[in-house]
Amino acid sequence: MSLSLWILAVPGAAAAFYFVEGWASGWPRLVRTYPAGNEQVVRRSAFESGELGVAWQFHGTLTLGACERGLKVSTWLRRPFVVPWEDIRLEQTGGLISRKAQLVFGAPEVGRLRIASQTWDTLKVASASASNRADVT
Numbered sequence: 001m002s003l004s005l006w007i008l009a010v011p012g013a014a015a016a017f018y019f020v021e022g023w024a025s026g027w028p029r030l031v032r033t034y035p036a037g038n039e040q041v042v043r044r045s046a047f048e049s050g051e052l053g054v055a056w057q058f059h060g061t062l063t064l065g066a067c068e069r070g071l072k073v074s075t076w077l078r079r080p081f082v083v084p085w086e087d088i089r090l091e092q093t094g095g096l097i098s099r100k101a102q103l104v105f106g107a108p109e110v111g112r113l114r115i116a117s118q119t120w121d122t123l124k125v126a127s128a129s130a131s132n133r134a135d136v137t
Contacts, residue, residue, distance in 0.1 A: 026053035026111045027078055033110050034087075036080040039072060041065035043126030051114040064119065066127035071103075073113065085127065093117050 043066040049059050058075060065072035067082060074080035089104045091112070101120035105111045 025056035025058075027081075030073075030081045030083075030105065030111045031079050033106065034070070034081040034083045036072060036074075036082045037069075039065075039067035039069055039082055041067055041072060043123055045119055045123060048115060048119055050116075053111060062115075064115070064123060066123040068127070071123065071127075090120070 044063065045065070046063045047060045048062040048064050049057070050062050050064075051057055061075045063072075063074045065074075070082045070084040071088060072080055072082045083103075083105045087106050087110075089107070091102045091104045093099050093101050099117035100114050101117045102112060102114045103120065105113070
């Protein structure tokens with residue numbers, strides 16, 4: 001393959017990956033539904049792994065933050081979104097090796113995120129203590 005073909009193929013493959021990732025994870029819909037503002041993050045957890053949408057895996061690329069308004073989710077090359085605490089429902093926990101928390105966003109459902117239960121517990125406690133409100137379920 002000639003060099004000029006590679007110069008076109010690499011950006012094309014990257015763009016295709018970006019669009020497939022967006023479709024499979026549901027990220028664009030979550031950004032439209034839950035746009036992020038200038039929220040002050042009270043607890044940040046970087047380099048997290050999780051599963052978003054239709055089994056799209058983010059391996060160590062998620063940054064999760066507890067804000068007074070809700071859970072802030074961000075990753076590389078994507079706009080962040082903030083899901084209000086009242087729109088988050090813990091649907092199930094479990095996993096083969098470690099416990100996982102499956103968070104369902106919205107009613108009706110807009111998206112779902114599966115992360116380590118320990119991460120969810122840490123963010124949940126930080127948000128509750130920062131805003132002096134009842135515990136999030």
